[in-house]
Amino acid sequence: MKRHLLSAADLTRDDAELVLRTAEELRSLADRPIKKLPALRGRTVVNLFFEDSTRTRISFEAAAKRLSADVINFSAKGSSLSKGESLKDTALTLEAMGADAVVVRHGASGAPHRLAHSGWVRSSVVNAGDGTHEHPTQALLDAFTMWRHLGSLDGRRVAIVGDVLHSRVARSNALLLHTLGAEVTLVAPPTLFPVGIDTWGVETSYDLDAVLPKADVVMMLRVQRERMNASFFPTAREYSRRYGLDGKRMRTLQDHTIVMHPGPMVRGMEITADVADSDRSVIVEQVTNGVAVRMAVLYLLLSGAEGVAGADESENDA
Amino acid sequence: MTAYLIKNVAILGGAPTDLLLEDGVVASIGAGVSADGAEVIDATGLIALPGLVDLHTHLREPGREDAETVESGTQAAALGGFTAVHAMANTEPVADTAGVVEQVWRLGREAGYCDVYPVGAVTVGLAGTQLAELGAMADSAARVRVFSDDGKCVSDAVLMRRALEYVKAFDGVIAQHAQEPRLTEGAQMNEGDLSGRLGLAGWPAVAEEAIIARDCLLAAHVGSRLHVCHVSTAGSVEIVRWAKSKGWNVTAEACPHHLLLTDELAASYNPIYKVNPPLRTAADGEALRAGLADGTIDIVATDHAPHPHEDKDCEWAAAAFGMLGLETALSIVQETMVDPGLLDWAGVADRMSYAPARIGRVSDHGRPIEQGAPANVVLYDPSVRRTVEPSESASLSRNTPYAGMELPGRVVATFLRGTATVLDGKLQ
Secondary structure (H helix, E strand, O other): OOOOEOOHHHOOHHHHHHHHHHHHHHHHHHHOOOOOOOOOOOOEEEEEEOOOOHHHHHHHHHHHHHOOOEEEEEEOOOOHHHHOOOHHHHHHHHHHOOOOEEEEEEOOOOHHHHHHHOOOOOOEEEEEEEOOOEOHHHHHHHHHHHHHHHOOOOOOEEEEEOOOOOOHHHHHHHHHHHHOOOEEEEEOOHHHOOOOHHHOOOEEEOOHHHHHHHOOEEEEOOOOHHHHHHOOOOOHHHHHHHHOEOHHHHOOOOOOOEEEOOOOOOEOOOEOHHHHOOOOEOHHHHHHHHHHHHHHHHHHHHOOOOOOOOOOOOOOOO | OOOEEEEEEEEOOOOEEEEEEEOOEEEEEOOOOOOOOOEEEEOOOOEEEEOEEEEEEOOOOOOOOOOOOHHHHHHHHHHOOEEEEEEOOOOOOOOOOHHHHHHHHHHHHHHOOOEEEEOEOOEHHHOOOOEOOHHHHHHOOOOOOEEOOOOOOOOOHHHHHHHHHHHHHHOOEEEEOOOOOHHHOOOOEEOOHHHHHHOOOEEOHHHHHHHHHHHHHHHHHHOOOEEEOOOOOHHHHHHHHHHHHOOOOEEEEEOHHHHHOOHHHHHHOOHHHOOOOOOOOHHHHHHHHHHHHHOOOOEEOOOEOOOOHHHOOOOHHHOOOOEOOOOOHHHHHHHHHHOOOOOOHHHHHHHHHHHHHHHOOOOOOOOOOOOOOEOOEEEEEEEEEEEOOHHHOOOOOOOOOOOOOEEEEEEEEEEEOOEEEEEOOEEO
16 A cells, blocks of 8 residues: 555555455454454554544544554644644644654645645655545445445445535545446536536436436435535425435335445435434444444554555655 | 947847947947947847836735845846836735835835836725725826736626726726636635546636626726736637727736646645636646737736745645746746747747736836837847756745746846846846
8 A cells, every 4th residue: 555545546456455354354353352453552643633523533543542553632623723833833743743644634625645745744644534625534434334235346336425516525435436346426416516527437417316226325425504505505405305315215225225324414404314224224334344444544554564556655755 | 337238139039139238228239339348248149038027926015025025026027037017916005005006116116126016906905895096096106007906806897897997097907807706715726627536626717707708898888998917718818809809908918827837736735836816727728828829818927926935835725826937937938939939039029028018008118129228128048948946036935836847048137227137147
């Protein structure tokens, strides 16, 4: 693997499958009474969160701790960041403290990229969500979840439904699922597709009902009600009627089709409670898998595992 | 005052001849001119152009002297072959009163590296709500003729109409920063295939083109002069071409960075490439070059925009818009226009000297190199190639997107009214 995980596009198919296989091994830990491995003993992982995201932060924290790494949580709230300290100075501080990996969540697209390639830090950088760009470990845990339910993703049809324009989850999933051979269809009202979506190598549709019966996986994305204030859709009710997954629509799915959501859900908006809590829903399992996948990522980045294709860390090491 | 006898120089790239600059004017031209006591410059292989005139420069003083001062900015201008620059109004305080424009004008005279023509703000504080005292600025010692809220668009159609009408009283021009604000809220880069993939908020071409179309119609309606700043899209070129075909009094500028660079550079997330309007596609660049060649785009203007290091050494969204331009403009015009055969050196003189001076109503600059004209001359060596080294810039800032890039040509000497501001490529 490359030294950093900034984009799902950084992963070759071999890389991604190695992460999934490693995650599968590590997931079995969750069933043991003592959930800890010594693999990263003495290494330091910093969770650098410029945006609130309790679920992602605790997922990375649990992953690092189960590998015996020391974990430092650095959040924007209540730190020098709120006093105007720059990303660079924060990075230099962390570097001086001897971080081996920096897990960064930032509201600005490309911030992890800057952290990795500006010569500020020598540690590995893991993108834990940047602006409206990417969230590669979410895509990995989603792929891992699909893989456990469906086996190989080759030719599997995945519908991703919702606010594609603002979704880092959609971008990372589209890239990774394409790498893994799945056929992705993005579904949204036209206002919530970015310009240039036709160059993503995925199918797109404005018609959820036409897509659902063919899907093996339906992934619902969070849609903020406030988007209606910027005229992306007229009202929350109209959005739900046209693009929400409710019990009636769920009944048009194939028997084996699973329903996913990266969380946090807006129940009643993009997904109804009866769907979220149904047998098809693997939403809670996604959370469990998230820890295993993040363990695998930290392990593979920090233990310098060999034998992974696409290792090319020199070109961007400014 | 030193006289300069420039031997074997190709005026506008023509046949080599001799050129005598004496007492602030072009004293004589012709082979075998001699002058006792004149300093002789062997200009074999060099081209003489009229001193360049920039209609769009940010000198940052007053207010942001950490980024640039009138002195450092005009030094950079001289090194780039400019003898006159128009200093944009978005300083702190804004150049929206006679007092501020006179201060900038006076600082330019004291610095002495090139003439500084302050641009007056169209609206008070660039706020877009109330006309600034345009007449007071026009009547001031700075004799302002170009008015612009550059950095912000005069988006209110009524206010724009009134501004266009009002400046007719003193032959002024409104230089519009064409950017529909609602279509560009939070915009970070050109809206296209790449912005979607990078997750950076898009700055769509239509936000520029819609304002240009509206302003052309307004200028025609009230019979005024409109100048369009930093045209960046193929569609904008088409609209300006259409307006000119109607005989309307519309002029337009293109910036060197839009001629040379494309939005693909944003994929690095390095905000050295963040500029407003943003870098566009290769097709847009091609349309701009074609427009500049056929005269649809009247001039090249640098939009030289210095920023301190910390405003670029950060994440993209937090970074300031803008890049340096004065010291590389002529080289980029050679690279993109002259070397490919789109423009000859006479054309360069027009686009970078005569036409900008005409639009800015500057009479002492932008004159052909002929006997009796003010001795504003630049000597340029088009045959060398150089690698851009930011630390060598006279600007106080280092935000050049061309660092490490090899560009053709080098300014050897610049003369302002017969005084050398640059000799042997070095500031005097």
